[in-house]
Structures are given as structure tokens and as C-alpha cells.
Amino acid sequence: MPIYRPPLRDMQFILHEVLGVSDELQALAPHAQLDQGTIDAVLEEGGKFATEVLFPLNIGGDEEGCTLDQTTHAVSTPKGFKEAYTRYVAGGWAALSCDPAYGGQGLPMVLNQCFYEMLNSANQAWTMYPGLSHGAYECLHAHGTREQKDLYLPRLTNGEWTGTMCLTESHCGTDLGLLRTRAEPRADGSYRITGEKIFISAGEHDLASNIVHLVLARLPDAPAGSKGISLFVVPKFEPRADGSLGERNAIYCAGLEHKMGIHGNATAQLVLEGASGSLVGQPHQGLAAMFVMMNAARLGVGNQSLGLTEVAYQNALVYARERIQMRSLSGAKAKDRPADPIIVHPDVRRMLLTAKAYAEGARALSLYCALLLDKERSLPDGHLRQDCADMLALLTPIVKAFTTDNGFEATTLCQQVLGGHGYIREWGMEQHVRDARINMIYEGTNTIQALDLLGRKVLGNNGATLRKFGQLLGRLAAEEGGNGKMTEFIEPVVNLGRQMTELTTDIGLRSLQNPDEMGAAAVDYLRAAGHLVFGYFFARMAQVALRKIAAGSTDPFYPAKLQTARFYFARLFPETATLIPRARAGSGVLMDTDLALA
Amino acid sequence: MPIYRPPLRDMQFILHEVLGVSDELQALAPHAQLDQGTIDAVLEEGGKFATEVLFPLNIGGDEEGCTLDQTTHAVSTPKGFKEAYTRYVAGGWAALSCDPAYGGQGLPMVLNQCFYEMLNSANQAWTMYPGLSHGAYECLHAHGTREQKDLYLPRLTNGEWTGTMCLTESHCGTDLGLLRTRAEPRADGSYRITGEKIFISAGEHDLASNIVHLVLARLPDAPAGSKGISLFVVPKFEPRADGSLGERNAIYCAGLEHKMGIHGNATAQLVLEGASGSLVGQPHQGLAAMFVMMNAARLGVGNQSLGLTEVAYQNALVYARERIQMRSLSGAKAKDRPADPIIVHPDVRRMLLTAKAYAEGARALSLYCALLLDKERSLPDGHLRQDCADMLALLTPIVKAFTTDNGFEATTLCQQVLGGHGYIREWGMEQHVRDARINMIYEGTNTIQALDLLGRKVLGNNGATLRKFGQLLGRLAAEEGGNGKMTEFIEPVVNLGRQMTELTTDIGLRSLQNPDEMGAAAVDYLRAAGHLVFGYFFARMAQVALRKIAAGSTDPFYPAKLQTARFYFARLFPETATLIPRARAGSGVLMDTDLALA
Structure with missing residues (x-):
């Protein structure tokens, strides 16, 4: 049976001993009262949630996947996912790093990043549901009107509703300038949105009572290309002013993708048939608004691969210490047994150490970046805030691409440590490889990250x-x-x-x-x-x-x-x-x- | 829809222009009459079989997989697999490189290697059924008694029966010295074999009327470790002297593995409950006999990854030429269209060229090795035969490990060319990655290949x-x-x-x-x-x-x-x-x- 132990000591080493986050955070007004003891206590509880609630659902979620009822357009998530989400909401986890003005706990992103590493180790597919909600929360928090914020943020913060990002269409992913979904203004100030979206993660499910879709579309007078894209919030159920659910909106799941991995997350084809939506931010400025969300999401994707690298490493290590096969080249080490544990073999150690080093490097970088995010938001000095923003902009494509390429290599090596047992389902290792593969593709392929780094962030x-x-x-x-x-x-x-x-x-x-x-x-x-x-x-x-x-x-x-x-x-x-x-x-x-x- | 075009021109380039195989083969008695026209005609027909019969079954075979009836121990292969096998047998393909003394066509291994590359491109999971039969054929041809040869070889040659290699047990894969399956001699000279084997590819299926299992087991007086292993032939149905099928032998499929890929091939857990078998070769010399088969199998595994690299490359190339997205950095290339085909982007070309170069390098090496095999078998001069054997021994671990590591990288890059579309099933690309992954593990992990190369073949x-x-x-x-x-x-x-x-x-x-x-x-x-x-x-x-x-x-x-x-x-x-x-x-x-x- 696969195991997972939250790497609390490793996290604390980076947080407290390498980065000195307590001191750094105490210089930020929202976190002035936060001490090391609180951080450690939250991590410990978060680790329990990941280990006890999510991890046991990981292999089953992969095997069962999500199912769509074509008649009702309803999607069922794998057994146990809904109950786990209910516990997540009840535990207040959705609110961890959200704004206290909307019911959040106001904890720093650097802590949230540690928490999400553990969720990702335990169950990446499940974690994408709250992960996308958090992205929608960030986007509305930064660009929503007062009305949109008051309506949506409290319910995204407490986890009652979840969110999505609806960008891709079948003919455009990287090149969003080509998108065709259109939004027609109505007399009441709302918009009627029509089009088809694909690859919408967490696009439809049974975890929450409502889904807040953030949809890119074109207004009738939009200029061609990427400068003519606007952002809309399109709820699955149109909320009344008091937040209670009104009419079912005309946005439906028309199909689910059959994917290599992350089977427990519903990757939806969504059809908008004149769905009702409201504009977020300025007309034709949708891409910029969405990028706020995408930059955070890219750090999140690096964190997914960090989580998978860690859990794959732990399981490969356990296997390598238990599996006996052949003798050490430098003489028998376990003389009382018919063969030595395979951890005596230098190349097995090379594979394990590669995963270990990639995990530890990624964790240091990931938490450094999350701390930059906290400082960018809350440092009193505007120049220093800009410095943090610049450094984060430089490092974000590195986190996204380097960590996910390394994560795929590391999970593949961990699978190799298990030999034939790594290729079959029961050890969970081949699932980590399949899950890790998507991280190199979504939120901007790793080639796009490289062009962003060299072209925009360095030469730019x-x-x-x-x-x-x-x-x-x-x-x-x-x-x-x-x-x-x-x-x-x-x-x-x-x-x-x-x-x-x-x-x-x-x-x-x-x-x-x-x-x-x-x-x-x-x-x-x-x-x-x-x-x-x-x-x-x-x-x-x-x-x-x-x-x-x-x-x-x-x-x-x-x-x-x-x-x-x-x-x-x-x-x-x-x-x-x-x-x-x-x-x-x-x-x-x-x-x-x-x-x-x- | 995925495509596959047999790379006949590329094969002919290596065969005729680089290696000059016609001249080389004409110096070998069994192939003295073989000319370039015959080689090309066989390749063309082989390519048609791969493209028209096997390739259309590849995605369906992956989706459906194999199923075991627990009551009858019978395994059903995916829809169409049996019909394809019937056509394969009817076309005489099983006999291609087999000994004319047993009904074979006596064509050289270098031609068989080309044929198998195409089969692997079209459908690796299906191709493993005849591939393993050919391994069993080679082993019995080299080590069987006259009686065993007369009984089994004609029916393996014509494809009426298939074969397997039964080595691995749950506690031993690499370290076969630990194996526990035991063989007790009976008065009639046969053996009663008892034990459990796992990871047996093509171990049970509905393609052929009988399965010829080659099983490693220990005799009662066997010394401990790898020097106490003997090889037995254990047929699913015990054949009568005339080759008609007699009693069902006590070797049963107890389970099928759920694997990352090659779903169309049945990876069986086999239970031997006192199954009847006969000794192949000398007592306690089973590992050496099995190695004859394994060396050829390792060239075969390299060839599997060559096939997957080629088909993945072809499909990524088609996609890159058709998919339009963004403009070339050096100015629009398809000015009449809303964006350029992605093949204009340097990094997309890097990914494609990596796969292309790995395929072309692997093909040259693979065919060079197959020609060495032909020369090792048939050169008139014993010293020259030994030279070929030595060179082949040196190159075999390189073919197996280098080609399969490259194949995994290449298929992963081809998947990346397709972006999100590479992660979903319908384009077939993610299947190539999953299938390619096993080739780094089975027939001796790539670490084992590296130890074999450096320790035995170089420093040795x-x-x-x-x-x-x-x-x-x-x-x-x-x-x-x-x-x-x-x-x-x-x-x-x-x-x-x-x-x-x-x-x-x-x-x-x-x-x-x-x-x-x-x-x-x-x-x-x-x-x-x-x-x-x-x-x-x-x-x-x-x-x-x-x-x-x-x-x-x-x-x-x-x-x-x-x-x-x-x-x-x-x-x-x-x-x-x-x-x-x-x-x-x-x-x-x-x-x-x-x-x-x-």
C-alpha cells in the first residue's frame, strides 16, 4: 500500500531556517501577529487532512474517474470526493489565505503553498477543484466590481461554491486571440454569452452547490486578436442578491475528456447557449485580468509537481529499503537474508536522490516565490513591492517549467526503482507519472514558459x-x-x-x-x-x-x-x-x- | 485520427545504401539467393499488414484491454485481435525468419527486424503475442531435443501455437537466483512443475489453440542461486505425437495485471499446479538457455521503442503542420490564415527533430545489429562469427537501454507538440507514451543493461x-x-x-x-x-x-x-x-x- 508522510520537517527547514519567514511576515501588516507556532500548527493539521482524508481516495479516484449523465449534464466525481470536500469546507481550509473582509483567515500565501503541496502529494486530481476556486477568487478579488465581490467572494472563501477558468476552445489554447465565444450586451447591463469551451478543469461536478465560471469572450465591437477579449463571470446557477440560488444558467457540460491522468478531476467541454454573465474589469481587457490568475496558477502547477515528486520519492524509498534483490557489488550487506535490499545499489540511490534533490530544490524555490507574493501584496514600500513583483515575474516561468519537467523525470525514476511493480496500478507509482505529465502542458506549455522567461522577462x-x-x-x-x-x-x-x-x-x-x-x-x-x-x-x-x-x-x-x-x-x-x-x-x-x- | 505510414524509404536507405545488406547477405549460404527486389517487396507487403490490419486496432485495444474469466481461466483479447492474428498466420508472417526445416521462409533477421518495427509502430500490445512466440521458437530451436523441436517448432513457425517466457515470480525479477517454482522428475522422464509466475506477457489469450510456455524452475537437487535453475517446456494443452491437442495441462491464468499501458497484451499471473513439462537443455543450465532468447528479446525491445518513436513522430508532424496557433517570431508565414502552423516555431521543430533523429539513429543501429545476428549465425568463418557475436553482445544493452530511454523521451516530446490534445486519448499520443514506458523496464531494466555493458561487456x-x-x-x-x-x-x-x-x-x-x-x-x-x-x-x-x-x-x-x-x-x-x-x-x-x- 502506498504511503504518504507530510514532510513537515523539510517545510519548517525552508520556512524558518532558510527563509526566516516569521521575521519577513511580521514586517507585513496583515501578518504582523503570525508566529512560528501558529504556522507549524496549521501545517500539522493540514498534513493530517491530506494524509487521512485525501490520500486514501487517490488510487480509487484514478480508477473510477468522473462520469457525465448526458441527459441532466450532471457530473459525478469519484466515490468519497464529495465527502472529502465537505470536510475541507467544514475545516475552514478553503478560507486559509483568503481576505478576512470576505470571511477569510488571512494567512499568508507561503503557508497556503505548503498546505497545497501536501494536498497535491495526497491527491492532485481532487486538489484541482479547490485550486481552481482559489484562482477564481483571486481574479474576482483583483478585478471584480463591488457587487461581484460581495456576491461571489464570501461563497468562494467558505467553499460553498467553486470556480473555474474558461479560456481554451477547440481551435485555440496558447493563442487565445483566436477565440470565438461571443458576448452580447443586454439592456439590463448583463451579457448573453454563446460559445464552446474545452479542457475546463473542475468544469462540472457534484462537490458544491454552485460553480462560478470565469469566461473569456468577445464583445460585438471587439477588435480582432488578443486585444479584443473580455472577461465575464458566468455562474452555473444565477445567484439572487442574498446569495440564494436562482435559475439554472445556460452553461452545460457536453462531454468529459478521457485523459492520460488526473482522472478524478472533471475536464469538461462546456457549451454556453446564451448564458447570462456579467463583465469583470474593463471591456477588451480580459486577458490582462485573467493573467493575474494565471501567474498564481503557474506557481500552483509547479507546486503540483513538487507534491507528486515528494510522494513518489517516499514510496520509492520504502520499496528500495524493503525489496531484496541481488547482492551489493561491494559485498553482501544483509548477510542473513537471501539478497540485499536494492537501496544498496548505486544506481537505485541515484534515482532516489534525483527525486529527493528535485523535491528539496523545488520546495525552496516554491516557498521563496510564495513569500515574494506575500511581500508584493503587503510590503509598505511601493518600490520594494515592485522589486518583489519583478523577481516573481522572472521566477514564475522557472517554477512552472523547471519544476514540472523535473517532476516528470523524478516520478519516472521513482517508477523505475519499482521495476515491473512500478508499471502496474496497485503501487500507485504509474499514476504519479501520468498525473505529473499534465503539469508540463497546462497553464501555458513549458515552451511558452521558456519564451516568456527569455523573451519577456530577461531580454524584455x-x-x-x-x-x-x-x-x-x-x-x-x-x-x-x-x-x-x-x-x-x-x-x-x-x-x-x-x-x-x-x-x-x-x-x-x-x-x-x-x-x-x-x-x-x-x-x-x-x-x-x-x-x-x-x-x-x-x-x-x-x-x-x-x-x-x-x-x-x-x-x-x-x-x-x-x-x-x-x-x-x-x-x-x-x-x-x-x-x-x-x-x-x-x-x-x-x-x-x-x-x-x- | 492518427496515421501511420511505413517508413519504407528510410528502411531501404539503411538496408541498401548504408549497410549494403544484399551483398552482405549473399555471402551467407541461407540467403545467397536473396535480392533487393525481394526484400523491398516483403517490406511493402509487411507495411500493408501493419497499416491496414494492426494499426486500426491500436486505440481500441488500449481502451478495451484483456479480460479474464475467473471460472474458466480463459482470457479474451480486445475486439479484432484474434481476426488480425488469423490473417497474420494466413499471410505466412509468423514463418518469415524461421528455419525452412520446420516450415519457415528462412528470410534474414535484418528483414524481420524491419517488419517488426512496423508491427510495433502499428500496435505494440498486439505484436508482443507473435514476438514472444518467436522468442520461444528461438530458444527451442537452440536448446530443444529433437523430439521437442519436431513437436513444437512447426506449430510455432506457422503460428498455430504461440509461446511465452515464464521467468518472474512475485519476489524475484532481476534476481532469478531466488526463484522458487519447483520441478519434480516423474518416472516417464517428464516433470511435474509447481509454482507461481507473474508478469507473463501473452501468458493467456484466445488467439491460438495452444500456448507453449517456457518455464524456469528448480530441480529437487538444484544448487541454490542462479546455478540451480532449469528450463522446461510446459504446453497449455499437452500435444500428442501427431501434434493434435491432448489434455489441458495444470497451468492456469489466475489474474491479469492492470498496467500503465500495453493494455491489449495479457500480462498474466500463472499458477502451475503440478503441470506437466519436459526439460529443455541440461539440468541447472536453464538461465544460459533462456539468455539466448533474452538477448534477441532485448534487440526486440529496442525495436518496440523505435516503432513507437516513428509513429509518434509522424503524428506530431502532421499535427504541427495542420494546427495553426500564434505567429512565427520572425514574421507571419501563412499570411492568408489567422495564425501560422505551429511547425514554424523553433521549439516545436526541436521536439519533432529530436524524435526524428532518435528514430533514424535507432533504425541504423537496430538493423546493423540484426545483420550481425544473421552473420553470427551463417558466416562460414568461425572467427568472423565470433567477432559478430562479440560486437552484438556489446551493442545489445545499448540497443535495449539507449533506444528505450530515447523512445520515452521522444514520445513524450511528440505528446508535448500536441499540447492539451496530447494528453487526451483520441489522438493516440498519450498511449504511445504509456506503451513506451514498459520498454525501459522489462527484459532487464535499463540499469541492468548498463551494468551488463560496463561491467561485463566492457570491463569484463x-x-x-x-x-x-x-x-x-x-x-x-x-x-x-x-x-x-x-x-x-x-x-x-x-x-x-x-x-x-x-x-x-x-x-x-x-x-x-x-x-x-x-x-x-x-x-x-x-x-x-x-x-x-x-x-x-x-x-x-x-x-x-x-x-x-x-x-x-x-x-x-x-x-x-x-x-x-x-x-x-x-x-x-x-x-x-x-x-x-x-x-x-x-x-x-x-x-x-x-x-x-x-
């Missing part, structure tokens, strides 16, 4: 934000310059930083002549940037561990952190030796080929 | 066979030394050869002190060796293309081959810059960590 401001990240690295190097024990962790990152600077200039110059040079380099560039960032965080984790050891700690946790960092620099970071020349290889070798089917 | 003979491969490379370099146009293709491979020589010596020396050094390096070493071999074949393909162009050919096929080779050296081969330092990183960083669950 001539590398200014990237240099700010370089300053963090410079500060660490200056701080630890006299500490020989830190050299092995800092030197490679500083060298990579130098190479990245040259590479950026080189691609920037070539792209001025031919923008395809940027497109040809972007994916490798993003991975190299990912290692720059991970390398920095592994160095910071090593710094903390070395200090604790120097201060006399005998907790084996700290030497283990050093060993993971050493493994990372010895076996994963050297990928950069390939990425840099590949990113420099130019577009010619891609574009000059006539790719015709023979 | 002090690099003698690897040096022979180096001589092929040296010959090519000498041949083309004066040709500046070949420098870009030869120089990187020669450099890598030099690095591999140093690396091999280094690991060899360190392993003398600590064998875990070999285990820590093996997987990266195998991938580096894979690039050495692929690099060599891309250079040979480029050589042929350059010669054809120099001779005045205007066929766009040849410049396209040059471009694929250039892409390979620019974007895939540089992986070696990471692999070499990783392989040198040593075992300490893996072994010194205490991998405890926090």
Missing part, C-alpha cells in the same frame, strides 16, 4: 531582473567568501552565473537579427536558469546546515542536507554543460530542415 | 570489444580524412571515442578498489556509449548522403539526412558533455547519504 528588460537575481548570488558569495566549506556549493553557481550572462548577451544580439534565435534557445535557457536558481538555493540550504553543525547540532537532518546538495552539484547541476552549448547552437539547425512526411 | 574483457568498435570509427575517419565536408560529422565522434577510452580506464581502475564505482557510473556510461554509436551511424548516413549529392542526386531525401545529422550533433550529442563528468563523479556522493524517511 535587457536582463535587469536577472541581474537582480545575480545580486542575491553575489551577496551570498560575499557573505561566505572566507568560508572554504562553502566553496563547493557557491563556486559552480557563480561560474554558471557568468556563463548565463554571456549567453544572454549572445542570444540577445542574435535575436535582434533574427527572433527565431530566441525561440531556438529558450527551452535550454530556461533549464540553465533553473539550475542557477536551484544552485543558489542548494547553496543557501548548505549554508544553514553548515552553520547548525558548526554550532554543535548532532541532528542527522543537517548532514543529510549537505549530502543532497553535494549530490545535486555532482549529478544534476552538470546538465548545464549540455544546456549552454545547446542554447548557443542557433536556429539554423532547426529551421533549415524540410520536415515533410516521407 | 578489458575493453577489447569496445576497441573493435573504435576500429570501425577509425576506419571511417581514415576513409574520409581528406573530405572536409565530413569533418563536422566525424570529429565529435572521434573526440568522444577518446574521452570514452580515458573514462573506461578511469572507472576500471577505481572499480578494482571499489566495485560500486562501476555501479555509480554505469547508466551515464551507457548513454555516452549510445551517443558514440549513434554518432558513428549518423556519420555513415551523412557519408552516403554526401556521396549521393556529389554524384548529382537531386532527391531532397539526401539533404534532409544531412540536416538530421547536423541537428543530432548540435542538439542531442552534446548530452555527452554532461554524461562524462557525471560518470566520473564517483560513488561517494551516492553511497554516503543516509536515505531515511524523515
Whole structure:
């Protein structure tokens, strides 16, 4: 039977020892009263919910999937999902990081991010229901009218209703400028919306009494392309002013996709047949409004793969310690048994350590970003808020793409540790691989993330934000310059930083002549940037561990952190030796080929 | 709807233009009469069978899977599988490369390998049924008694019966020395076999009237471990001397595994309740006999991933040419349409070209190995036969592991080209990824392949066979030394050869002190060796293309081959810059960590 243990100690290490979140948060007015004890208590309770309520539903949810009743357009989620959602709502979890003005608990995003990591480890498919609600909440909170906020936010906050993002149509996903769903104004100020949407996660289900759809559509006078898209809120049931449910709106589930994974989440085809909606934000500014939600969602997707990497690692580790097969090459280790546990084999350890290092690097980066989000929202100084926003904008595509590519590799390696048993359902490992695969695709494919990073976030401001990240690295190097024990962790990152600077200039110059040079380099560039960032965080984790050891700690946790960092620099970071020349290889070798089917 | 077009031109390029198989085969007595026209005609007909009969059953087979009737122990294969098998038998395909002494057509393995590539592209799950039969055929042909051969080979050759390999038990896969199934001799010279086997591909089904199981078990006097394993043939129905079916034997299917992919193939749990069997080969020598079959099977597994890479590539290419989304970064290319086909984007081309290059490299290597197999069997000179056997032994783990790792990466990239559409079933792409995943696991995990390569095939003979491969490379370099146009293709491979020589010596020396050094390096070493071999074949393909162009050919096929080779050296081969330092990183960083669950 698969296991899952919330990695509380690892989370606390990043939160309290590496990032010092208590101090950081106390400088923010909304969190001035929050102390470490409260954070830890919330994490512990959150871990229980994930482990006891969600995790037992994961394999069954995958096997059963969702079902659509074609007559009533109703969707049933797998057995137990509704009850788990009821407990989630009753426990107040939906409100964790929501605004107290609408009934929220006002806790910081950095804590919410830890909570969601655990939910994702336990059951990504289930977690997408509240995850999308939270996205809809954020979007309405930022762009809704007073009336929309008063009507929708309290019920998204308490979890009574859930939300969705309705962007994709069958002919357009990445290129939303092509979308065709149309919205016609009515005399009462509302809109009549008609069209078809696909790939709508959590698009229809039986968990909550109402679903708040955020729908992109075109007004009659809209300019062509992405500058003519407006955002509408389209509730499944039209709420009366008091929040009670009124008429069923003309937005229906016409089909569910049969997917590779995340079977427990309903991926709906939605048909809008003159559904009633109200405008969110300004006309033709819908894409910008939706992007508020998408940036947070991209951090959320990285967090999904972090969760899957962690749970896959834990189960592969248990298997590797229990499964006996062959003898160690360096002599029998379990002499009283007919064979050694497979964890004695160096390559099994390589696979396990890869997952472990990717999880620990991703967690540090993920929580650093969530803290930036809290600071961007609540720091008193506007310049500092902008600094946080810029850094977050730089790091968001790295979190999304690097963590999800790594997550797919890590879950695949964990599956490999189990051999044939990894390929069959009962161990749960093949499900993690299938679930992890979607994270590289949705919320902007990883290629789109790479173009966003290199084209917009780096070259778009001539590398200014990237240099700010370089300053963090410079500060660490200056701080630890006299500490020989830190050299092995800092030197490679500083060298990579130098190479990245040259590479950026080189691609920037070539792209001025031919923008395809940027497109040809972007994916490798993003991975190299990912290692720059991970390398920095592994160095910071090593710094903390070395200090604790120097201060006399005998907790084996700290030497283990050093060993993971050493493994990372010895076996994963050297990928950069390939990425840099590949990113420099130019577009010619891609574009000059006539790719015709023979 | 997914498409598949047999890559006949690509196969002919390797067979006739790169490898010159007609000349090579005519030097072998059994194939002296075989000409290019016959080879091409067989390929064309084989391609039709794959495309018209098997391919339409692939998605349905995945959706429906196999079902077991617990009462009768009978297994039903998906709709259409049985009819397809009947057509396969009627077409004489089962007999293609079998011995004419038993009714075979006696065609070479190199042709069979092409045929199987197409079957695997069309339907890997179905193809495993005849694939395993062919393995059983080879094993009995090499090790069976005269009586066993006369009884079983004609019916495996004509496809009337199918075969299996029964190795794995629940507590042992890699470590067959632990197996517990026991065989007790009976007075009539037969054996009574009792035990439980798992993961038996094609282990029970409704395609053929009888199943010939080859079962590993222990005799009562067997020494412990892998030197006490014997091989038995255990038919589902005990045949009478005339080949008619007698009594139902006590070997039953007790369950089917629920797997990530290859759903159309029945992966059976088999229970032997005193089943009647006869010994194949010598007592306690069963593992060696089974290895004859496993080596061929490992080439077959590489070929499965080649097939999946090819079909995934073709479909991703079709999609990339048809799907319009966004504009080219270097200016609109399809100005009359609302967006450009996504094939204009450099990163989409990178993904497509990765799959294309991996397919073309794998095909060259796969057919080179199959030709070695033909030569090993039929060359008149014993020394030359041994040379072929040695080279094949060196290359087999590379074919198995490098091709299957690449195949998983390639199918995953092709899925990525389709974005969200790649994650849902209807396009067939996610199935290719799921199917491709097993190839890295079965027939010896890819870690086992790496240990076999580095430990046994390279260090085991002090690099003698690897040096022979180096001589092929040296010959090519000498041949083309004066040709500046070949420098870009030869120089990187020669450099890598030099690095591999140093690396091999280094690991060899360190392993003398600590064998875990070999285990820590093996997987990266195998991938580096894979690039050495692929690099060599891309250079040979480029050589042929350059010669054809120099001779005045205007066929766009040849410049396209040059471009694929250039892409390979620019974007895939540089992986070696990471692999070499990783392989040198040593075992300490893996072994010194205490991998405890926090």
C-alpha cells in the first residue's frame, strides 16, 4: 500500500531556517501577529487532512474517474470526493489565505503553498477543484466590481461554491486571440454569452452547490486578436442578491475528456447557449485580468509537481529499503537474508536522490516565490513591492517549467526503482507519472514558459531582473567568501552565473537579427536558469546546515542536507554543460530542415 | 485520427545504401539467393499488414484491454485481435525468419527486424503475442531435443501455437537466483512443475489453440542461486505425437495485471499446479538457455521503442503542420490564415527533430545489429562469427537501454507538440507514451543493461570489444580524412571515442578498489556509449548522403539526412558533455547519504 508522510520537517527547514519567514511576515501588516507556532500548527493539521482524508481516495479516484449523465449534464466525481470536500469546507481550509473582509483567515500565501503541496502529494486530481476556486477568487478579488465581490467572494472563501477558468476552445489554447465565444450586451447591463469551451478543469461536478465560471469572450465591437477579449463571470446557477440560488444558467457540460491522468478531476467541454454573465474589469481587457490568475496558477502547477515528486520519492524509498534483490557489488550487506535490499545499489540511490534533490530544490524555490507574493501584496514600500513583483515575474516561468519537467523525470525514476511493480496500478507509482505529465502542458506549455522567461522577462528588460537575481548570488558569495566549506556549493553557481550572462548577451544580439534565435534557445535557457536558481538555493540550504553543525547540532537532518546538495552539484547541476552549448547552437539547425512526411 | 505510414524509404536507405545488406547477405549460404527486389517487396507487403490490419486496432485495444474469466481461466483479447492474428498466420508472417526445416521462409533477421518495427509502430500490445512466440521458437530451436523441436517448432513457425517466457515470480525479477517454482522428475522422464509466475506477457489469450510456455524452475537437487535453475517446456494443452491437442495441462491464468499501458497484451499471473513439462537443455543450465532468447528479446525491445518513436513522430508532424496557433517570431508565414502552423516555431521543430533523429539513429543501429545476428549465425568463418557475436553482445544493452530511454523521451516530446490534445486519448499520443514506458523496464531494466555493458561487456574483457568498435570509427575517419565536408560529422565522434577510452580506464581502475564505482557510473556510461554509436551511424548516413549529392542526386531525401545529422550533433550529442563528468563523479556522493524517511 502506498504511503504518504507530510514532510513537515523539510517545510519548517525552508520556512524558518532558510527563509526566516516569521521575521519577513511580521514586517507585513496583515501578518504582523503570525508566529512560528501558529504556522507549524496549521501545517500539522493540514498534513493530517491530506494524509487521512485525501490520500486514501487517490488510487480509487484514478480508477473510477468522473462520469457525465448526458441527459441532466450532471457530473459525478469519484466515490468519497464529495465527502472529502465537505470536510475541507467544514475545516475552514478553503478560507486559509483568503481576505478576512470576505470571511477569510488571512494567512499568508507561503503557508497556503505548503498546505497545497501536501494536498497535491495526497491527491492532485481532487486538489484541482479547490485550486481552481482559489484562482477564481483571486481574479474576482483583483478585478471584480463591488457587487461581484460581495456576491461571489464570501461563497468562494467558505467553499460553498467553486470556480473555474474558461479560456481554451477547440481551435485555440496558447493563442487565445483566436477565440470565438461571443458576448452580447443586454439592456439590463448583463451579457448573453454563446460559445464552446474545452479542457475546463473542475468544469462540472457534484462537490458544491454552485460553480462560478470565469469566461473569456468577445464583445460585438471587439477588435480582432488578443486585444479584443473580455472577461465575464458566468455562474452555473444565477445567484439572487442574498446569495440564494436562482435559475439554472445556460452553461452545460457536453462531454468529459478521457485523459492520460488526473482522472478524478472533471475536464469538461462546456457549451454556453446564451448564458447570462456579467463583465469583470474593463471591456477588451480580459486577458490582462485573467493573467493575474494565471501567474498564481503557474506557481500552483509547479507546486503540483513538487507534491507528486515528494510522494513518489517516499514510496520509492520504502520499496528500495524493503525489496531484496541481488547482492551489493561491494559485498553482501544483509548477510542473513537471501539478497540485499536494492537501496544498496548505486544506481537505485541515484534515482532516489534525483527525486529527493528535485523535491528539496523545488520546495525552496516554491516557498521563496510564495513569500515574494506575500511581500508584493503587503510590503509598505511601493518600490520594494515592485522589486518583489519583478523577481516573481522572472521566477514564475522557472517554477512552472523547471519544476514540472523535473517532476516528470523524478516520478519516472521513482517508477523505475519499482521495476515491473512500478508499471502496474496497485503501487500507485504509474499514476504519479501520468498525473505529473499534465503539469508540463497546462497553464501555458513549458515552451511558452521558456519564451516568456527569455523573451519577456530577461531580454524584455535587457536582463535587469536577472541581474537582480545575480545580486542575491553575489551577496551570498560575499557573505561566505572566507568560508572554504562553502566553496563547493557557491563556486559552480557563480561560474554558471557568468556563463548565463554571456549567453544572454549572445542570444540577445542574435535575436535582434533574427527572433527565431530566441525561440531556438529558450527551452535550454530556461533549464540553465533553473539550475542557477536551484544552485543558489542548494547553496543557501548548505549554508544553514553548515552553520547548525558548526554550532554543535548532532541532528542527522543537517548532514543529510549537505549530502543532497553535494549530490545535486555532482549529478544534476552538470546538465548545464549540455544546456549552454545547446542554447548557443542557433536556429539554423532547426529551421533549415524540410520536415515533410516521407 | 492518427496515421501511420511505413517508413519504407528510410528502411531501404539503411538496408541498401548504408549497410549494403544484399551483398552482405549473399555471402551467407541461407540467403545467397536473396535480392533487393525481394526484400523491398516483403517490406511493402509487411507495411500493408501493419497499416491496414494492426494499426486500426491500436486505440481500441488500449481502451478495451484483456479480460479474464475467473471460472474458466480463459482470457479474451480486445475486439479484432484474434481476426488480425488469423490473417497474420494466413499471410505466412509468423514463418518469415524461421528455419525452412520446420516450415519457415528462412528470410534474414535484418528483414524481420524491419517488419517488426512496423508491427510495433502499428500496435505494440498486439505484436508482443507473435514476438514472444518467436522468442520461444528461438530458444527451442537452440536448446530443444529433437523430439521437442519436431513437436513444437512447426506449430510455432506457422503460428498455430504461440509461446511465452515464464521467468518472474512475485519476489524475484532481476534476481532469478531466488526463484522458487519447483520441478519434480516423474518416472516417464517428464516433470511435474509447481509454482507461481507473474508478469507473463501473452501468458493467456484466445488467439491460438495452444500456448507453449517456457518455464524456469528448480530441480529437487538444484544448487541454490542462479546455478540451480532449469528450463522446461510446459504446453497449455499437452500435444500428442501427431501434434493434435491432448489434455489441458495444470497451468492456469489466475489474474491479469492492470498496467500503465500495453493494455491489449495479457500480462498474466500463472499458477502451475503440478503441470506437466519436459526439460529443455541440461539440468541447472536453464538461465544460459533462456539468455539466448533474452538477448534477441532485448534487440526486440529496442525495436518496440523505435516503432513507437516513428509513429509518434509522424503524428506530431502532421499535427504541427495542420494546427495553426500564434505567429512565427520572425514574421507571419501563412499570411492568408489567422495564425501560422505551429511547425514554424523553433521549439516545436526541436521536439519533432529530436524524435526524428532518435528514430533514424535507432533504425541504423537496430538493423546493423540484426545483420550481425544473421552473420553470427551463417558466416562460414568461425572467427568472423565470433567477432559478430562479440560486437552484438556489446551493442545489445545499448540497443535495449539507449533506444528505450530515447523512445520515452521522444514520445513524450511528440505528446508535448500536441499540447492539451496530447494528453487526451483520441489522438493516440498519450498511449504511445504509456506503451513506451514498459520498454525501459522489462527484459532487464535499463540499469541492468548498463551494468551488463560496463561491467561485463566492457570491463569484463578489458575493453577489447569496445576497441573493435573504435576500429570501425577509425576506419571511417581514415576513409574520409581528406573530405572536409565530413569533418563536422566525424570529429565529435572521434573526440568522444577518446574521452570514452580515458573514462573506461578511469572507472576500471577505481572499480578494482571499489566495485560500486562501476555501479555509480554505469547508466551515464551507457548513454555516452549510445551517443558514440549513434554518432558513428549518423556519420555513415551523412557519408552516403554526401556521396549521393556529389554524384548529382537531386532527391531532397539526401539533404534532409544531412540536416538530421547536423541537428543530432548540435542538439542531442552534446548530452555527452554532461554524461562524462557525471560518470566520473564517483560513488561517494551516492553511497554516503543516509536515505531515511524523515
